[in-house]
Amino acid sequence: GENVEQHPSTLSVQEGDSAVIKCTYSDSASNYFPWYKQELGKGPQLIIDIRSNVGEKKDQRIAVTLNKTAKHFSLHITETQPEDSAVYFCAAHGNEKLTFGTGTRLTIIP
Amino acid sequence: DGGITQSPKYLFRKEGQNVTLSCEQNLNHDAMYWYRQDPGQGLRLIYYSQIVNDFQKGDIAEGYSVSREKKESFPLTVTSAQKNPTAFYLCASSQGMGQPQHFGDGTRLSIL
Numbered sequence: 571g572e573n574v575e576q577h578p579s580t581l582s583v584q585e586g587d588s589a590v591i592k593c594t595y596s597d598s599a600s601n602y603f604p605w606y607k608q609e610l611g612k613g614p615q616l617i618i619d620i621r622s623n624v625g626e627k628k629d630q631r632i633a634v635t636l637n638k639t640a641k642h643f644s645l646h647i648t649e650t651q652p653e654d655s656a657v658y659f660c661a662a663h664g665n666e667k668l669t670f671g672t673g674t675r676l677t678i679i680p
Numbered sequence: 681d682g683g684i685t686q687s688p689k690y691l692f693r694k695e696g697q698n699v700t701l702s703c704e705q706n707l708n709h710d711a712m713y714w715y716r717q718d719p720g721q722g723l724r725l726i727y728y729s730q731i732v733n734d735f736q737k738g739d740i741a742e743g744y745s746v747s748r749e750k751k752e753s754f755p756l757t758v759t760s761a762q763k764n765p766t767a768f769y770l771c772a773s774s775q776g777m778g779q780p781q782h783f784g785d786g787t788r789l790s791i792l
Binding site: 571574576579601602604606611612613614615616619659661663666667668669670671672673 | 684686720721722723724725728736738739770772777778780781782783784785786
């Protein structure tokens, strides 16, 4: 089955700097890659997603890049703000289900 | 306001007891899912349903059961056979398989 690895597990950045979270996947048939943000005591919220026919997608301060050949995808957050502090999960969709990474706890230092 | 409602927010189970977690969606989505989240781990799929009256086991279905009698409802029962039920349980829905999944705010289950 699919295996998704996510790095780093924790990340601290100064407010205003950029943050990058990376994921790799194992199943070359996976074709949909969402990113979720989870705040304490809440359910994950979809923040951006990308399909395998696209290499990059951007939404304001958030961008995702996908390298199908290397089987990795990354989340980029620019101009970070305190409200970006949360746990972020990547996921890969293949074989009828989503497989999630283990999460990255992002802390923005004021 | 469309969304997914999970209840209760907190639930306590005694040894040997079955408990049922509620999940209701008003997004008119065909597919619904149950995940389990443990500290430091990603979400693991328990059961999913692509359509009313049909559901499939996920990766960790043992000790759990579901039903899908109505499009908007997908309750999860944690049975006494589940030996380690303490976790955060998340319900999600999507228009179809491979479409964006939207999550509820979870139920935290603890053992008394």
